Amino acid sequence: MIRRILCPPCGKERAWVHPDDKAAGLVMRTVKLRVKKPKLHGMTMNGEFRPLPSLLCDSCDQPIADGAEALAVTYWNTKREGEPGPWEEDFRHAS
Secondary structure, eight states, X not given: OEEEEEOHHHHHHHOOXXXXXXXXXXXXXXXXXXXXXXXXXXXXXXXXXXXXSSEEOTTTOOEEOTTOEEEEEXXXXXXXXXXXXXXXXXXXXXX
């Protein structure tokens, strides 16, 4: 399973599945949402957790502000695994 948060331009450009991958069992779920950064959002570098100030697009690395539109994309292979649970809600901004 692969999960991505994409800014709108990257979502338009990258949220698709190649026909050969689709034939091999790869499927995609997209959820359009207004996002928020989870409380414990960051990265581990050299064994040290470092919080990030905002979400970053998983394609272009540009910041995505809380409340901005984004696309949550999930890819998985139906021949190897079932549909993943709704992880997107962890990133949904309370309107």
